Amino acid sequence: MQVRAEQITKTYPHANAPVVALSPISLTVAEGEFLIITGASGSGKSTLLKILGGLLAPSAGKVWVGKQEITHLTDTALTLFRRKSIGFIFQDFNLLPVLTALENVAFGLQLQDLPTRQAKEKARFWLAEVGLAGKEKSLPAQLSGGQQQRVAIARALAMCPQVLIADEPTSSLDAQNALQIAEILQKLQRETQTTLVMATHDTRLYPFADRLLELGEG
Ligand SMILES: Nc1ncnc2c1ncn2[C@@H]1O[C@H](COP(=O)(O)OP(=O)(O)OP(=O)(O)O)[C@@H](O)[C@H]1O
Numbered sequence: 157m158q159v160r161a162e163q164i165t166k167t168y169p170h171a172n173a174p175v176v177a178l179s180p181i182s183l184t185v186a187e188g189e190f191l192i193i194t195g196a197s198g199s200g201k202s203t204l205l206k207i208l209g210g211l212l213a214p215s216a217g218k219v220w221v222g223k224q225e226i227t228h229l230t231d232t233a234l235t236l237f238r239r240k241s242i243g244f245i246f247q248d249f250n251l252l253p254v255l256t257a258l259e260n261v262a263f264g265l266q267l268q269d270l271p272t273r274q275a276k277e278k279a280r281f282w283l284a285e286v287g288l289a290g291k292e293k294s295l296p297a298q299l300s301g302g303q304q305q306r307v308a309i310a311r312a313l314a315m316c317p318q319v320l321i322a323d324e325p326t327s328s329l330d331a332q333n334a335l336q337i338a339e340i341l342q343k344l345q346r347e348t349q350t351t352l353v354m355a356t357h358d359t360r361l362y363p364f365a366d367r368l369l370e371l372g373e374g
């Protein structure tokens with residue numbers, strides 16, 4: 157799916173003066189493209205990703221994900237659309253600590269009404285895809301940071317999102333794990349034609365992207 161933003165802005169209310177997090181920006185991410193968004197801390201990368209993924213409403217402007225214009229959807233319609241089409245990977249993994257790796261991946265599928273057995277089969281497949289065969293029964297606390305992030309990637313990919321949004325997915329990982337995560341994401345993006353938008357400060361990841369976009373101040 158293509159992702160397109162037209163003249164979006166974001167201003168956060170603040171006690172004295174409103175904070176301009178994003179000045180008007182327009183961009184198009186082609187279907188199957190891997191775009192990396194860079195820029196200094198506070199330049200609005202996370203704000204932009206949240207708006208593109210429908211987690212945050214822009215102050216102005218419009219966003220299309222595929223043919224759907226998402227900024228005027230009701231909350232319920234937006235939640236359903238997001239669940240069906242958009243995957244998120246965050247810096248801090250967001251795994252459920254009491255669930256095993258397999259259960260963490262299967263959980264979202266079960267919420268989508270997939271019967272437990274099929275959800276677990278699918279979860280097993282995606283854990284193997286990210287190199288975690290044999291770790292199905294491990295709890296997050298029993299896995300390394302890199303392995304936990306791979307569980308989070310498997311969880312996102314198991315939903316077969318057409319758009320995958322990743323906010324600093326490697327920033328809590330060491331160099332070797334960071335490169336491995338980038339390789340996995342690039343491989344899957346190429347194989348499945350997923351549109352991948354990633355914010356990162358890590359220059360070593362730049363070569364994996366098809367295109368680089370640098371956000372300026374505000
Ligand atoms: N919920 C919020 N309320 C008020 N201001 C916010 C909020 N979220 C972000 N901001 C402000 O908006 C600006 C952009 O923040 P954002 O998190 O998008 O930057 P970023 O590029 O992701 O930074 P980093 O690299 O540190 O993650 C910053 O000035 C920040 O302080």
Ligand SMILES: [Mg+2]
Pocket residue numbers: 201202203323
């Ligand atoms: Mg950020």
